[in-house]
Amino acid sequence: MRNPHSNGNVPKLEEADDATDGVILGLDGGATSTVCVCVPFFPYGDRFPEPIPILGRAVAGCTNRNSVGVSTLSTETAAKDSLEQVISEALSQSGSDKSHVRGVCLGVSGVNHPSDQGMVEHWIRDMFPSHVKVYVQNDAIVALASGTMGKLHGCVLIAGTGCIAYGFDEDGREARASGAGPILGDWGSGYGISAQALTAVIRAHDGRGPETMLTSTILKALGLSSPDELIGWTYADPSWARIAALVPQVVSCAEAGDEISDKILVDAADDLALSVKAVVQRLGLCGKDGTGSFPVVMVGGVLNANRKWDIGKEVSKRINKHFPGAQTIIPKVEPAVGAAWLAINFLTVKTDVS
Amino acid sequence: MRNPHSNGNVPKLEEADDATDGVILGLDGGATSTVCVCVPFFPYGDRFPEPIPILGRAVAGCTNRNSVGVSTLSTETAAKDSLEQVISEALSQSGSDKSHVRGVCLGVSGVNHPSDQGMVEHWIRDMFPSHVKVYVQNDAIVALASGTMGKLHGCVLIAGTGCIAYGFDEDGREARASGAGPILGDWGSGYGISAQALTAVIRAHDGRGPETMLTSTILKALGLSSPDELIGWTYADPSWARIAALVPQVVSCAEAGDEISDKILVDAADDLALSVKAVVQRLGLCGKDGTGSFPVVMVGGVLNANRKWDIGKEVSKRINKHFPGAQTIIPKVEPAVGAAWLAINFLTVKTDVS
Numbered sequence: 001m002r003n004p005h006s007n008g009n010v011p012k013l014e015e016a017d018d019a020t021d022g023v024i025l026g027l028d029g030g031a032t033s034t035v036c037v038c039v040p041f042f043p044y045g046d047r048f049p050e051p052i053p054i055l056g057r058a059v060a061g062c063t064n065r066n067s068v069g070v071s072t073l074s075t076e077t078a079a080k081d082s083l084e085q086v087i088s089e090a091l092s093q094s095g096s097d098k099s100h101v102r103g104v105c106l107g108v109s110g111v112n113h114p115s116d117q118g119m120v121e122h123w124i125r126d127m128f129p130s131h132v133k134v135y136v137q138n139d140a141i142v143a144l145a146s147g148t149m150g151k152l153h154g155c156v157l158i159a160g161t162g163c164i165a166y167g168f169d170e171d172g173r174e175a176r177a178s179g180a181g182p183i184l185g186d187w188g189s190g191y192g193i194s195a196q197a198l199t200a201v202i203r204a205h206d207g208r209g210p211e212t213m214l215t216s217t218i219l220k221a222l223g224l225s226s227p228d229e230l231i232g233w234t235y236a237d238p239s240w241a242r243i244a245a246l247v248p249q250v251v252s253c254a255e256a257g258d259e260i261s262d263k264i265l266v267d268a269a270d271d272l273a274l275s276v277k278a279v280v281q282r283l284g285l286c287g288k289d290g291t292g293s294f295p296v297v298m299v300g301g302v303l304n305a306n307r308k309w310d311i312g313k314e315v316s317k318r319i320n321k322h323f324p325g326a327q328t329i330i331p332k333v334e335p336a337v338g339a340a341w342l343a344i345n346f347l348t349v350k351t352d353v354s
Numbered sequence: 355m356r357n358p359h360s361n362g363n364v365p366k367l368e369e370a371d372d373a374t375d376g377v378i379l380g381l382d383g384g385a386t387s388t389v390c391v392c393v394p395f396f397p398y399g400d401r402f403p404e405p406i407p408i409l410g411r412a413v414a415g416c417t418n419r420n421s422v423g424v425s426t427l428s429t430e431t432a433a434k435d436s437l438e439q440v441i442s443e444a445l446s447q448s449g450s451d452k453s454h455v456r457g458v459c460l461g462v463s464g465v466n467h468p469s470d471q472g473m474v475e476h477w478i479r480d481m482f483p484s485h486v487k488v489y490v491q492n493d494a495i496v497a498l499a500s501g502t503m504g505k506l507h508g509c510v511l512i513a514g515t516g517c518i519a520y521g522f523d524e525d526g527r528e529a530r531a532s533g534a535g536p537i538l539g540d541w542g543s544g545y546g547i548s549a550q551a552l553t554a555v556i557r558a559h560d561g562r563g564p565e566t567m568l569t570s571t572i573l574k575a576l577g578l579s580s581p582d583e584l585i586g587w588t589y590a591d592p593s594w595a596r597i598a599a600l601v602p603q604v605v606s607c608a609e610a611g612d613e614i615s616d617k618i619l620v621d622a623a624d625d626l627a628l629s630v631k632a633v634v635q636r637l638g639l640c641g642k643d644g645t646g647s648f649p650v651v652m653v654g655g656v657l658n659a660n661r662k663w664d665i666g667k668e669v670s671k672r673i674n675k676h677f678p679g680a681q682t683i684i685p686k687v688e689p690a691v692g693a694a695w696l697a698i699n700f701l702t703v704k705t706d707v708s
Contacts, residue, residue, distance in 0.1 A: 177560035180585050183536075183597065185553030199539030206531035207632030231534050238592065243537065278561030 022102040023055060023094060024347075025087060026340025028142060029079075029108040029120075030160065034060050035336040036086035038094040041102045042344060050149070052337060056093030058086040080123050087127065103133040105343035107142025107335055109162060135346055139335060140166035140179065146338025147297030147331040150345040154295035155279050157272060157315065159302035161244040163189035165275035169283040177278040178271075182240060188272035190244030190302050196264045197250045198234065198243070201227050204260075213258035217249045247302060254309045262309075268302070269311055273318030286323045293325040304330055377409060377450050378701075379441060380694025381460040382496060383433075383474075384514065388414050389690040390440035392448040395456045396698060404503075406691060410447030412440040434477050441481065457487040459697035461496025461689055463516060489700055493689065494520035494533065500692025501651030501685040504699040508649035509633050511626060511669065513656035515598040517543035519629035523637040531632040532625075536594060542626035544598030544656050550618045551604045552588065552597070555581050558614075567612035571603045601656060608663045616663075622656070623665055627672035630680075640677045647679040658684055 021041045028035045038056035042049070060082040083106075091097055104124055108117075121136040128134070144156035144166060155167035163186045164179025182191045201218055203209030205227035215227060222233055234243070253261035276296060280286055285294040296319055298304065303312035316328045331338065375395045382389045392410035396403070414436040437460075445451055458478055462471075475490040482488070498510035498520060509521035517540045518533025536545045555572055557563030559581035569581060576587055588597070607615035630650060634640055639648040650673055652658065657666035670682045685692070 175561075177562055180553075180556045181589060183549050183552065183588050184556045184585065185549075195537050195539075198537065199534075202534045202538045206629075207529075207636050208531055208628050231538065234537050235535060274562050275560075282561050 022100045023091075023096050024102055024340045024343045025090065025104040026142075026336045026338065026343060027083070027086065027104065027106040028139060028335035028339060029083070029106060030139065030335075034082050034086050035334060036090040037334075037336040037340055038090040038096060039337070039340045039344075041347070051333065052340070054337070055096070056090040057336075058089030058093065060086045060089075076119075079120075083120075083123060084127065098128055098132075101128055101132050103135070103343040103347045104128065105135040105137065105142070105339040105346070107137050107139035107339050109139040133343070133347055135343055137339070137342065138164075138166065138176075140164045140176065141168075142339040142342060143299040143331070143335045144168070144297050144338070145342045145345075146299065146333050146335045147329040148295055150338070150341030152342075154297065155276055155283075155285060156297040156299060157276050157303065158300045159188055159190065159268075159272055159311070159315075160300035161190050161241045162186055163192070163272060163275065163300070163302070165272075165279045167279040167283050167285060169285060173283060175279045175282040177275040188268040188270075188275070188302070190247045190300075191240045192271075193250055193264055193268050193302065194243045194246035196267070197246060197253075197261065198230060200260045200264070201230060210260065212260035213253045213256060214250065214261055217253050218246060221246065221249050248305070248307075251305065251307050251309050251311075255307065265309060265311060266314070269314035269318060272303075272311075272315045273322075276315075276319050277322055280323060280326070286325060290323065291325045293327060294323075296326045296328045298328055298330055299335065376454045376456040377445075377448060378456055378694045378697045379444065379458040380496075380690045380692065380697060381437070381440065381458065382493060382689035382693060383437070383460060383462040384493065384689075388436050388440050389688060390414075390444040391688075391690040391694055392444040392450060393691070393694045393698075395701070405687070406694070408691070409450070410444040411690075412443030412447065414440045414443075430473075433474075437474075437477060438481065452482055452486075455482055455486050457489070457697040457701045458482065459489040459491065459496070459693040459700070461491050461493035461693050463493040487697070487701055489697055491693070491696065492518075492520065492530075494518045494530065495522075496693040496696060497653040497685070497689045498522070498651050498692070499696045499699075500653065500687050500689045501683040502649055504692070504695030506696075508651065509630055509637075509639060510651040510653060511630050511657065512653045513542055513544065513622075513626055513665070513669075514654035515544050515595045516540050517546070517626060517629065517654070517656070519626075519633045521633040521637050521639060523639060527637060529633045529636040531629040542622040542624075542629065542656070544601045544654075545594045546625075547604055547618055547622050547656065548597045548600035550621070551600060551607075551615065552584060554614045554618070555584060564614065566614035567607045567610060568604065568615055571607050572600060575600065575603050602659070602661075605659065605661050605663050605665075609661065619663060619665060620668070623668035623672060626657075626665075626669045627676075630669075630673050631676055634677060634680070640679060644677065645679045647681060648677075650680045650682045652682055652684055653689065 024039050024041045026037045036058050037054050039052050039054060106124060108120055117136050121134055124134045140156050140158055143158050148154060152168040153170055155165060157165045165177045168174050178186050180186060186192050197214050200209060200212050201215045204211050204215055224233060250261050250264055254265050286292045298312055303315060319326050378393050378395050380391045390412050391408050393406050393408060460478060462474055471490050475488055478488045494510050494512055497512050502508060506522040507524060509519060511519045519531045522528050532540050534540060540546050551568050554563060554566050555569045558565050558569055578587060604615050604618055608619050640646045652666055657669060673680050
């Protein structure tokens, strides 16, 4: 796996940024935005400089075809345009152009099928000369890489607008849990938490459930005067991210002692931990005696909100109760950098093999 | 309330169908189709012929602006076109034309706001001369009328694609529960039941939940080969009715002894009964001692499927446990006829008042 040319030293930026070594693009196409980073290519196996130098970085709109619930030609065009835009900007900032690019790795949420993956890969291939290596991965794999410096081992849990647990064992076997979208029960996601909160408001309003602080808090946040107006608000725009944006209100209510909000967050923590547990058990990451050490990378606004009611901490507790050897990691770099690390790893492996 | 011209006898069809008395149109605009019936106008208070003669009946596509999750100009146009079409067909079948119409009553699901109601009312007013009375009502009110021959007293529970409980007390006070759509927790609806079933399949597949017979049954029904393909299937088309159409599969699995399916149906029955309970308690329909008599009209494919695992019967049991005086009624006529009865009642009241 180690590049035979590596001397064990970390290359200087000046060396790495020349035309010989070129640059790598790492992309993270989330439900609400797309981030692209441009980093120098270090063909030196697992000996990366830390932090890795970021030569350019750009952000644009959504590339997730599924996030609005429909897949139409116009959303595909918009997704492709977003990709072109962030790539151009990141390259321009880094003083590079497409001819310097050695490899591109894109993590995309919503890439659940070979056909989706193939389409996005095709878009990117069309943007670059044929020798450029292009890798399109589920955003969960990229997020895992962001916590493990590109090594695909362990489990990642993402909880933002949606949620997914994804893992790899040492032999490269993979497994996932959740990540099937709101209709199919991603209950620990930002969308799931917010939808439960909105439901609690409706249930209190029509007499099916107890009163909750969520009513006044959410109505105030949305500028509405009655729970009846929530129905129109909810269905006026089917974007999952718009619903998921109510998580901070739920956390505030739970912190202020609202029992309904507290239960929603406890259930979310249970569901998220269950997703990790399912992946870990299927891959045997914890070893035969259940105490083996493995990383659990935790990514996304729901897990890393850093509030007093700390969902990420509650999930960690539950994971460690089952698996004392689990090492929870909050990545210091964003997923786009994980994508860049992955591209470097893939390219380096290829160099060794050839 | 009684029409002064009434002689207490039921008028013959020949009398009622002449140009003097005219006809009434009753419309039911559900999530999946719109039904229009044309009946003779009987201005005789609450002495209807039973069964009421149906002079014409037509069915067309959807008029529910919310049912696809988005409100666009094209769906509004389609909804309006559907209305025009069923009205023309029903009138044509009855040998009448628009000049014979005395009143129109339309029940529409998705009419949750005065602005929606006003728009649909405006469409219909535009189709008729100005003297024709037009009433647009929540489809729940129309469904109640279909079980009470037009009298607005008691509670109706609808469970089809969506679900809602709606009620009126003797003083005309109204209350509702549920009916807020799938994001806002209509868990006893056909959509809710099916979404829970799909979620159970995904959870079994990724290791978060127990195995269930739903997996093979649903995959077979949809012609899919793996639970992974359910994700693409689910989000390829956001129509709620398409998801809700899986209820028969859930019932079959429950009847065959599948515990997961059984629990989904038990939860649905609990949720549906809870909606009725909320309405009954808010309106005091059961009287002060809780034993008062009142009708509960039960409408929709989920309640009236007439299967061995009988959701409607389970809901009735739960309602009667709380309210021994509740009289559950399965209407003998469709909601569109309820709409016609309502229009006749409204017109007759108006005649008395003027």
